[in-house]
Amino acid sequence: MTLYFSGISWTLLYDTIYAHQDKADDSIIGLKSTALKFGDNTKPYLSLFGSSMITSLAITGLMTDQTWPYYVGLLLTSCHIGWQIGTLDINNPADCWKKFSTNRYLGLILFMSIVASNLLK
Structure with missing residues (x-):
């Protein structure tokens, strides 16, 4: 359920x-x-969504006994979300597209950290 919520x-x-x-x-x-x-x-809403995502992923990691690469991935994900929100200009469509499109890297970071974490189990 926590993974779904994230x-x-x-x-x-x-x-x-x-x-x-x-x-x-x-x-x-x-x-x-x-x-x-x-x-x-x-x-502030984006910050709420990002915080709830990271918190839910952290709980998921604890529930599934993830190893250290997972949490490194969460740290990188948190930094990425912070960068997105902190530098976002909501009145600049080009900047919104740029920030939106970087979510593919966020997904890659999460995927790689999950795989690496499970390989160490």
């Missing part, structure tokens, strides 16, 4: 960043998005 949190994080790219168009056509809902208060 996935939901991550999805809310990257999808909200993505939604800020076209929030002007969404507003015109009446589409509701997290970007429009959160508006200028987006970064």
